[in-house]
Amino acid sequence: MRSEEKKHKMKNLQTIVLSNQEISPGYFRMRILAPGYKGTAHPGQFVMFRVRRSLPPLLRRPFGIFQIGSLPADCEGMPEKEFIELIYKVVGSGTEVMRELHHGDRIELLGPLGRGFEIDDVAGDKILVGGGIGLVPLYMLADSLADRSRTRLLIGGRSREDIITVTEFERLGVTSHVTTEDGSLGEEGLITRILERKLDKYPKAKVYSCGPMPMLRAVEAICSARKVALQVSLEALMACGVGACLGCVVKGREHSEQNPDYLCTCRQGPVFHSHELDWDRLEKSAEQGKSS
């Protein structure tokens, strides 16, 4: 059930922004008109976003899809308006341009791209671990899980501003647990402590995680020690998003100089089973992953 990208569906979509709101200091939620995404995009897939014809920045920016929905048609007989939502943190030149966009502004989307989460239909305990903006791809995942009353969202951030959209997860029937490093919301400390506690209680749970590299490493260490199945969504520098530039590679488990096993984050990822990756040698570069 792994979501391979559907070739005939992939195209560069020239479209418009429907809304773009600051939902917490430095965090924006952008709704984009996106016909064709509903029913084709899988949880964990991403888009390459470009402000139309803008130079600079030159390259597109990768963003996870937070959710997909639709609005009633403008008038009778017209199709309903499908949209996707991105949630992004302003961190640099590209996101600075994005924050200035308004309803009606023209943009381009490439996607849905990459391989999303592998979802099994078996009801059972599921633990989603998100760090800051890393919770983005977990929302569609939570929405597609079979028994949401047995799904727990663990979300960690530096401060209360970094904890976003938790109530929306709760509306799906998911139980949430929040930690902040400064104790301004939820429990004080790191989210991995809660993960250990939950795994003590639900040792057969499946774990899904996205967030900054140090957090992912800690989550991996906990899960591998307990032989718990883990899928992670990685970030990487990307130029193309389609497997051509080879800028986004990470080392696979079998990698060696003689027998290169580089995996493209954009095509073979961004979601990987943790056993596919060489955690000891995941490049430091991935640790530049922003936010926590």
Add this chain to the structure above:
Amino acid sequence: MKPNLATLPKPRLAVEFAGLKLKNPLMPASGTFGYGQEFAPYLDLNQLGAIVTKGLSLNPKAGNPTPRIAETVSGMLNAIGLQNVGVDAFIREKMPFLEQFDSPVIVNFFGNTQEEYGEVAARLNDVPGVAALEMNISCPNVKHGGIVFGTDPKAAFDVITMVRKRLSKPLIVKLTPNVTDIRITAKAAEDAGADAISLINTLTGMSVDVRTRKPRIANVIGGLSGPGIRPVAVRMTHQVVQTVKIPVIGIGGIMRAEDALEFLIVGARAVQVGTANFVDPNALQTILTDLESFCVEQGVEDINDLIGTLEL
């Protein structure tokens, strides 16, 4: 009043050189188009003047550690490290896909010794669907202290001569711009028996993250590409066209049809589009459509009438 473009006859865009027949002068630049397959969902590969593959070596190559890319003002740095599947796997696994298209396939290759260059060329020479080879000489010669073949006219001459002996297909030599006088290497390539020259490969560059004080790419030094390098590329194409008699393919920073036209007007017979494919996988298609419109608007019936028409 703007002429109604739809009713005017379509301009002829086909170009011919070095034994190659191209439907139009547009092709992707090596390393920015994968092995073609990656872009098939976005554009019709039959519309391309030619398909140019990722650079191949004798053995598979792992490439460099990451970070491998960094965005710059009007461009990007890359140090991918020529990661590729190796020539044999290419022939086995990638050629069958490429053979389905009627656009000629140009295979880019490189080596780290003269022998490696020669051997890869010989293996590709026997492959039916391969129309021509493009030889990347921007590689260090490991037997000679790592000096890049293309920066030493003598080494370039020798390695091209050696490849020429083992290859009957058309040979395009791709020059590095990281030299003091590009005309000297261009002449060396012509003298060694190249059928055509393509230029430019990336310009070496470097960028530093001032907060971590680390280079932005793991390899420290990388290759600069994208719109920022175009004036350098146009200048070098102009100089080379003036120097050699063999046909020239222009490369560097082409994002739009107008950019491609700059190269054609200075005398390039065809152009390659690189970084633009990353920004927009439909880039080549858009450039083709716009090139056609430009010709119609300007009353150019045949693109060949435009090539080398620089007014000095």
